[in-house]
Amino acid sequence: MVFAAARDRLADVLGGAEPPAASSVQLKASADALRLEVDGIGRVEFPVPEEQARELCRIGQPARFGRGEETLTDSRIRDTWEVPKNLVSIEWDGDFVPVLDAVCDGLGIQPGCDLTAEFHSMLVYEEGQFFVTHQDSEKDDAMIGTLVVTLPSVHTGGELVVEHNGEDIAYSGTDSALSLVAFYSDCRHEVLPVTSGYRITFTYNLLLTEDNSGAITADDALLSELARCLDEHFTTPVTVPYGRGEANPPGRLVYLLDHEYTARGLAWSRLKGADAGRASLLRSAADKGGCEAVLALTDVQETWSAFESGPDYGYRYFDGDLDDGWDDESDPDECELQELIESSIKLTRWTIGSRAEGISLAVADAEVCASTRSVDLKAYASEYEGYMGNYGNTMDRWYRRAAIVVWPRDRDFANRAEASPDWALDELIARVRAGDQAGACAAAATVRPFWDAAVRANGQAGFFGTALRTATALDDVEIAEMLLRPFRIECLSLSHVASLVMLAGHFGEQWLGELVSTWFGDGKSWLYGSKQARSEWIASLPGLCAALHSNGNSGAATSRHLVDLAWGWLGNTIQQALATQSLRYRDKELSDVGESLAAVLMAAAKIGAADLRDQVVEFVCHQGDEVIVCMMSALRSAGAQPAETRRDGGFDTLAADCAIRLKQRLATPPRADDDWSIPLPDGCGCELCDTLGTFLNDPTRRTYEWPLAKQRRRHVHDRIDASELPVRHQTRRTGRPYTLVLVKTQALFEREAQDRRRDEADLRWLSGEFERADGA
Numbered sequence: 188m189v190f191a192a193a194r195d196r197l198a199d200v201l202g203g204a205e206p207p208a209a210s211s212v213q214l215k216a217s218a219d220a221l222r223l224e225v226d227g228i229g230r231v232e233f234p235v236p237e238e239q240a241r242e243l244c245r246i247g248q249p250a251r252f253g254r255g256e257e258t259l260t261d262s263r264i265r266d267t268w269e270v271p272k273n274l275v276s277i278e279w280d281g282d283f284v285p286v287l288d289a290v291c292d293g294l295g296i297q298p299g300c301d302l303t304a305e306f307h308s309m310l311v312y313e314e315g316q317f318f319v320t321h322q323d324s325e326k327d328d329a330m331i332g333t334l335v336v337t338l339p340s341v342h343t344g345g346e347l348v349v350e351h352n353g354e355d356i357a358y359s360g361t362d363s364a365l366s367l368v369a370f371y372s373d374c375r376h377e378v379l380p381v382t383s384g385y386r387i388t389f390t391y392n393l394l395l396t397e398d399n400s401g402a403i404t405a406d407d408a409l410l411s412e413l414a415r416c417l418d419e420h421f422t423t424p425v426t427v428p429y430g431r432g433e434a435n436p437p438g439r440l441v442y443l444l445d446h447e448y449t450a451r452g453l454a455w456s457r458l459k460g461a462d463a464g465r466a467s468l469l470r471s472a473a474d475k476g477g478c479e480a481v482l483a484l485t486d487v488q489e490t491w492s493a494f495e496s497g498p499d500y501g502y503r504y505f506d507g508d509l510d511d512g513w514d515d516e517s518d519p520d521e522c523e524l525q526e527l528i529e530s531s532i533k534l535t536r537w538t539i540g541s542r543a544e545g546i547s548l549a550v551a552d553a554e555v556c557a558s559t560r561s562v563d564l565k566a567y568a569s570e571y572e573g574y575m576g577n578y579g580n581t582m583d584r585w586y587r588r589a590a591i592v593v594w595p596r597d598r599d600f601a602n603r604a605e606a607s608p609d610w611a612l613d614e615l616i617a618r619v620r621a622g623d624q625a626g627a628c629a630a631a632a633t634v635r636p637f638w639d640a641a642v643r644a645n646g647q648a649g650f651f652g653t654a655l656r657t658a659t660a661l662d663d664v665e666i667a668e669m670l671l672r673p674f675r676i677e678c679l680s681l682s683h684v685a686s687l688v689m690l691a692g693h694f695g696e697q698w699l700g701e702l703v704s705t706w707f708g709d710g711k712s713w714l715y716g717s718k719q720a721r722s723e724w725i726a727s728l729p730g731l732c733a734a735l736h737s738n739g740n741s742g743a744a745t746s747r748h749l750v751d752l753a754w755g756w757l758g759n760t761i762q763q764a765l766a767t768q769s770l771r772y773r774d775k776e777l778s779d780v781g782e783s784l785a786a787v788l789m790a791a792a793k794i795g796a797a798d799l800r801d802q803v804v805e806f807v808c809h810q811g812d813e814v815i816v817c818m819m820s821a822l823r824s825a826g827a828q829p830a831e832t833r834r835d836g837g838f839d840t841l842a843a844d845c846a847i848r849l850k851q852r853l854a855t856p857p858r859a860d861d862d863w864s865i866p867l868p869d870g871c872g873c874e875l876c877d878t879l880g881t882f883l884n885d886p887t888r889r890t891y892e893w894p895l896a897k898q899r900r901r902h903v904h905d906r907i908d909a910s911e912l913p914v915r916h917q918t919r920r921t922g923r924p925y926t927l928v929l930v931k932t933q934a935l936f937e938r939e940a941q942d943r944r945r946d947e948a949d950l951r952w953l954s955g956e957f958e959r960a961d962g963a
Contacts, residue, residue, distance in 0.1 A: 192420075192553075192556075193415075193416045193417075193419035193420040193423065194416070194420050194437075194440055194442075194553075194554075194555070194556035195556055196416050197413060197416035197417065197420070197440075197442070197469075197556060198442065198556040198557055198558045199558070200409070200412055200413055200416065201413070201442070201465045201468060201469060201558050202465075202558030202559070204409060204464075204465070204468055208294060208295025208460035208461045209293055209294060209295065209460070210294070210349070210351035210352065210370060210371050210374050210446075210459075210460060211294075211349040211351065211356055211358075211368060211369065211370035211371070211374060212289075212290060212293030212294055212368070212369050212370075213358050213366065213367065213368045214286065214289055214290070214293075214366075214367040214368075214369075215364050215365065215366060215367070216286070216364065216365040216367060217364060217365070218233040218234075218338075218339050218363065218364060218365055219280060220279060220280045220281065220365065221233075221277065221278070221279055221280065221336075221338075221365060222277075222278040222279075222280065223275070223276070223277055223278075223338070224275075224276040225243065225246070225270060225274050225275055225276070225309075226273075226274040226276075227242075227246055227274065228242050228243065228246070231243075231338075233338065233339045234338075234339040234340050234341055234362045234363065235338055235339065235340040235385065235387055237341075237384070237385070240311065240313070240340065240384075240385035240387065241385075243268070243270055243309075243311045243385075243387065244268045244311050244313055244385075246270060246271070246274065247268030247269055247270050247271075247311055248268065248269055248271065249262065249266075249267075249268070249269070250265050250267045250268065250269040250308070250310060250318075251265070251269075252264060252265045252318075252321065253324045264318075264319050264321075265318045265319070266315070266316040266317055266318070267310050267311065267312045267316045267317075267318060267378075268310065268311040268312075268313070268316075269308055269309065269310055269311075270308075270309040270310070270311065272306070272307075272308065272309070275306075275309050277306065277389065283304065286367065287302045287303070287304060290302065290334065290367075290369040290393070293369065294332070294369060294370075294371065294459070294460060295459075295460045295461060295463070295464070296331075296395070296463070297463055297464070297467075300395055301395070301396045302331075302393060302394070302395055302396075303393075303394045303396060304334055304391040304392070304393055304394075305327070305391060305392040305393075305394055306389065306391055307326070307333075307389075307390045307391055307392050308389070308390050309387075309388070309389055309390075310387070310388050310389075310390065311385060311386070311387050312345050312378065312381045312385065312386040312387075312388075313381060313385055314381050314382065314383055314384070314385075315380055315381065316380065316381055317345075317377070317378050317379060317380040317381070318377060318378040319377055320350075320375050320376065320377040321375065321376070321377070322372065322373060322374070322375055322376075322447075323372045323376075324372075325372055325449055325451050325452050326392050327392060327394055328451060328452070329394040329395055329396050329457070330372060330392050330393065330394055330395075330452070331371065331372060331393055331394070331395040331452070331457050331459060332369055332370055332371045332372050332374075332393040332459075333369070333370060333372060333390060333391070333392065333393060334367060334368070334369045334390070334391040334392075334393055335347060335367070335368045335369075335388055335389070335390050335391075336365060336366070336367050336388060336389040336390075336391070337358075337360030337365070337366040337367075337368070337386065337387070337388045338360070338365065338387040338388065338389075339360070339361060339362050339363055339364060339365065340360065340362060340384060340385055340386065340387055341362045341384045342360070342362075342381055342383060342384030342385055342386050343381070343382045343383045343384060344379055344380055344381045344382035344383065344386075345359075345360070345378060345379060345380070345381040345382075345386035346358060346359050346378070346379045347359075347368055347376060347377075347378055348376060348377050348378075348379060349368070349370045349374050349375075349376045350374060350375045350376065350565060351370075351371070351373075351374045351375070351446075351565070352445065352559065352563060352564055352565070353563050353564060353565060357379075360386060360388075369393060371446060371459045371460065372452070373446050373447035373448065373459070375565060395456070395457050409468070410468070410471055410472050410475055411475070413468060413469065413471075413472030413475075413476075414472045414473075414475045414476040416472075417440065417472060417473065417476045417478055417593065418476055420436075420437060420440055421436055421437065421438075421440075421478075421594075421595050422436055423436055424436050425437060425551075425553045437551070437553055437554045438554075438594060438598055438601065438602060438605075439550065439554050439592055439593065439594040439598075439602055440554060440556070440592070440593040440594070441483070441485070441532065441534070441550050441554050441555045441556070441590050441591075441592050442465075442469060442556055442557065442590060442591045442592075442593070443485065443487075443555065443556070443557035443559075443561070443588045443589075443590050444458070444462040444465070444466070444588060444589040444590060444591065445460065445461060445462055445558070445559045445564070445588075446458075446459040446460060446462050446589065447587050447588065447589065448484065448589045450484065450536055450543070453482055453483075453484060453536070453538055453543070453589060454482070454538070455470075455482060461558075462589070465558065466482075466591055469591050469593065470591075473593050476595075477595060477596050477597075478593050478594060478595050478596060479593065479594055479595075479596055479599055479602075480591055480592070480593045481537050481538060481539050481591070481592050482537060482538050482589065482590075482591060482592075483534050483535075483536060483537035483538075483589070483590045483591070483592045484534070484535050484536040484537070484587065484588075484589055484590070485532055485533060485534055485535060485587070485588050485589070485590050486532070486533045486535055486585065486586075486587060487530065487531075487532050487561050487585065487586040487587075487588055488530065488531045488532075488583060488584070488585050488586075489527060489529075489530045489561055489562065489583070489584050489586075490527075490528045490529050490530070490581055490582070490583050491524040491525060491526065491527055491528060491562075491581065491582045491583075491584070492524070492525040492526045492528060492580065492581060492582075493522040493523060493524050493525060493571065493580050493581060493582035494522065494523050494525065494580055522571060522582050524562065524582060527562075528581065530552065530561075531549065532549070532550050532552075532555055533547065533548065533549050533550070534546055534547075534548040534550060534590070534592065534606060535547065537592060537606070539603070544607060544610070546606040546607055546645075547606075547644050547645060548605060548606040548641075548644075549644075557588075561584075561586045561588065562584070564586055564588075566584035566585055566586055567585055567586065567587055568584070568585040569582060569583065569584050569585075570582070570583045570584075571583075598633075600614070600630045600633060600634075601633040601634055601637075604633075604634045604638075604641070605634070605637045605641050606641075607645070608634075608638070608641050608642050608645050608647075608650060609645070609649065609650035609653060611631075611634060612650055612653040612654055612657045612670075613653065614630075615627045615630065615631055615657050615660070615661065616653070616656065616657050616660055618630065619660045619661065620660075624660075624661070624662070627660075627661060628661055628663050628666055631661060631663075631666045631669075631670065632666065634669075635669055638669060638670065638673060639672065639673040642654075642673035642674065643673055647673070647674050647675065647678055648677070648678045651674055651678035651679070651683065652682060652683055652686065654670055654671055654674065655671070655683055655686035655687065655690060656686055657670060658670050658671050658690060659686065659689050659690055659693055662693060664694050664698065667690070667693075667694060668698075668702060671702055672702065672705050674706055675706055675708070676703070676706040676707050676708075676721075676724060676752075677717075677720050677721065677723075677724040678706075679706070679724070679731070680727065680731070681727070681730060681731055681734055684731070684734045684735055684738065684742070685738075687699065687735065687742070687745055688735070688738045688739070688741050688742050688745075691741035691742075691744070691745060692741060696740075696741055696744045696745070699741075699745060700744070700745070700748045703745065703748055703749065703752065704748075704752060707752045707755075707756060718760070719779075721756065722779065722780060722782065722783045725753050725757065725783040725786045725787065726782055726783065726786050727786075728749065728750065728753055728786050728787065728789075728790040729786055729789040729790045729792075729793050731746075731749070731790075732746040732749060732750060732790040732793050732794050733746075733790075733793040733794070735749070736793065736794045743794065746790075746794050747794060747796060747799075749790075750787060750790045750791055750794065750796060750799060751799065753783075753786075753787050753790070754787050754799065754802075754803055757780060757783050757784060757787055758803075758806060760776075760780055760783075761777065761780060761784075761807075761810075761814070761817060763776075764776035764777050764780070764817075765777070765810060765811070765813055765814065768868050768870060768909045768910045768911075769909065769910075769911055770910075770911045771911060773813065773816075774816045777813070777814065777816040777817035777820070778816050778817065778820045779820075780817060780820075781816070781817045781818070781819065781820020781821040781822075781823070781824060782820060782821070782824045784803070784807070784817060784818075784820070784821040785820075785821040785822075785824035785825045785836075785838075786824075787803060788800055788803060788804075788821070788825070788836040788837055788838065789825065789828070789832060789836050791803070791836065792832060792835035792836040792837075800835075800836060800837045801837065803837065804837040804840050804841060807841065807844075808840070808841070808844045812848055812852065815845060815848055815849070815949075818841055818844070818845045819845065819949050821838075821841065822838060822841060822842055822845065822953070822956070822957070823952075825838045826956050833957075838957070839957060842953055842956075842957035843957070845949075845953060846950060846953050846954070846957075849946050849949055849950040849953070850950065852943075852946055853943065853946055853947065853950065857939070857940075857943065858935075858936060858939050860936075861886070861887070862886045863885070863886055863887065863888065863889050863931050863935065864883070864884050864885065864886040865883040865884070865912060865913065865914070865931065865935060866883070866884070867879060867880040867883050867884070867910065867912075868910050870906070870909075870910075871902075871906065873902075875895075875899060875902055875903055875906075876906060878893075879903060879906065879907075879929075882929065883912070883914070883931075888931075889930060889931045890928065890929065890930050890931075891928075891929040892919075892926050892927075892928050892929075893926065893927045893928075893929065894922070894924050894925070894926050894927075895924055895925070895926075895927050896924045897924075897925075900918060900925070900927045903916065903927060903929075904916055904927075907929075913931060913932045913933075913934035913935040913938065914929055914930065914931055914932065915929070915930040915932055916928070916929050916930075
């Protein structure tokens with residue numbers, strides 16, 4: 188027998204204890220309950236006469252709508268007239284409170300809450316006008332929903348369609364009574380086109396000014412059952428798939444709510460519908476079970492196997508090729524979902540006490556539950572992927588859901604630290620300053636299982652300095668190494684010099700040297716774009732090393748270690764660039780690292796590391812002429828430096844060597860007009876490449892017709908493209924096998940002429956900037 192996990196039983200209990208409340212509700216009221224006057228028109232009659240409706244359109248303005256931080260006017264999205272608010276006077280006959288009480292009852296707002304209505308706008312829709320599907324923005328921190336009052340008028344169409352949890356409800360006005368429709372602000376809704384007559388409405392912002400999270404009536408048995416579920420969840424190890432044993436019990440529980448909330452509207456006091464009652468129950472159970480509960484926002488992504496719905500369900504075949512039958516113009520929402528392939532959930536924000544903060548924390552499936560599945564809600568984005576050959580049709584869907592996150596109180600620090608490492612570091616320092624160093628060290632030890640991943644996921648440069656200070660304050664060598672190990676060297680700047688020196692004083696130069704080495708990484712795990720970040724950091728190395736070097740022996744040792752590590756990375760990068768066959772890529776890479784080469788040499792000069800300087804210069808000077816691009820880039824970077832810095836940094840020696848190379852290349856006569864020989868770079872030594880090399884080296888042959896099978900042609904194509912040879916290569920598709928036609932192009936001469944002009948310009952610049960270069 189398979190038993191449901193504790194978290195799923197908890198979600199079932201909450202779902203049964205507090206069934207979903209309506210997300211929208213319609214009320215009817217007599218037209219006599221309202222008196223409306225509009226300046227310039229006078230009292231408006233009910234049902235609204237066509238003449239008055241036309242007058243309202245005349246004084247109206249095109250209605251605007253919000254998109255992000257902008258307020259826009261676009262009749263393709265919102266086509267209606269808005270009567271200026273200052274012209275409108277509304278008087279309800281009798282107390283409006285009973286209407287709002289009925290709204291509270293219909294929407295499931297907790298008894299005793301104070302709901303108020305704030306007039307927002309008066310709108311007139313004439314024939315053909317509409318408002319596409321949208322969500323209302325929250326105009327006030329207390330806003331929880333919208334109330335739409337449709338005045339009596341003779342019209343057709345213009346239905347207000349409100350959607351939530353996958354259900355659409357259409358509300359129509361009448362010609363004899365007021366129609367009042369209230370709905371939560373996260374409900375997507377639209378106004379369908381008016382087909383005849385005029386639809387005239389008021390809209391109100393619904394403001395909840397009292398706490399909507401008060402405890403609901405619940406017997407002890409219900410709360411005890413929820414508390415037992417929490418205890419079982421936090422004490423049962425997670426079963427690892429594929430028989431790999433058991434992991435630790437979950438560290439948190441993430442219960443997903445049904446409604447969407449913005450960062451502005453996320454508060455216990457403004458929970459909507461069934462969310463409020465379920466939250467009250469779960470908070471009470473958490474308190475009973477010794478747990479903390481916080482509100483959070485999540486991003487949910489689910490990937491489903493899917494097919495396009497309709498008569499052509501499944502795959503179709505066309506001319507022998509598998510075709511998924513997906514029409515790019517089709518609506519992804521019309522797909523039929525099959526099986527959930529995978530899901531991911533990330534916490535993006537939470538509120539703890541009065542502190543609200545953005546976070547980035549992925550949570551495991553074994554930590555998540557919900558009374559309503561995400562697939563039963565409206566996704567804010569969907570993307571269909573047709574058949575790709577190695578996997579079937581899939582549908583990705585994205586949701587934004589609020590959640591209640593629960594964890595045992597004795598794991599409070601670890602849970603908060605995983606989501607917000609910068610908070611954890613501040614808290615540890617605060618505990619040390621309060622005299623609780625032992626407690627701070629004990630708390631720090633709890634983050635070990637996840638600290639590396641947490642730091643790397645949370646913009647580590649922003650709290651690197653705090654981490655250095657925290658490691659020193661805790662004064663525990665193992666904890667200091669654990670806290671600092673995940674950072675990258677790019678985080679280190681001039682502002683951290685004093686902290687580095689202090690760390691060396693606490694834990695020794697050797698310990699700091701080993702730590703700094705880990706910040707450089709292994710050269711294999713850097714993400715795309717990190718080479719640029721590393722180069723930018725190396726550009727700051729001269730100033731950083733000079734500041735460290737002036738801080739005694741510890742700083743001097745660290746500065747030397749930094750330059751050694753930087754050169755290790757840079758030397759390897761230069762060798763990799765030199766080894767590539769692509770001329771354009773090679774030259775770009777070498778040019779890009781030239782500034783880094785100059786920075787390493789200047790840093791060596793700043794700290795008096797003549798041996799390292801000579802090692803770097805010797806390495807560069809012993810490379811082939813391809814390195815000239817890197818040398819010139821470095822020399823130009825150092826060109827504005829004082830003569831002493833250029834001498835101490837070895838730039839004069841580099842300039843002299845570079846000038847000799849340039850003069851030797853320029854001394855070689857230009858290519859003869861009838862010389863079509865092209866050297867084939869070293870690489871593959873197969874018989875195809877031998878034949879290709881023979882053709883390329885022949886100074887008199889321009890074309891070669893070569894019958895080859897498909898795979899052998901592909902090899903030749905790849906070899907020519909990889910080496911960027913000035914050879915056009917096309918396949919003539921006649922006969923068997925097809926014929927590969929090779930033609931040497933005029934680019935051979937154009938490239939060499941361009942290279943020669945560049946060498947001449949470089950030599951002129953060297954002669955003007957470096958004295959030894961001119962006399963070399």
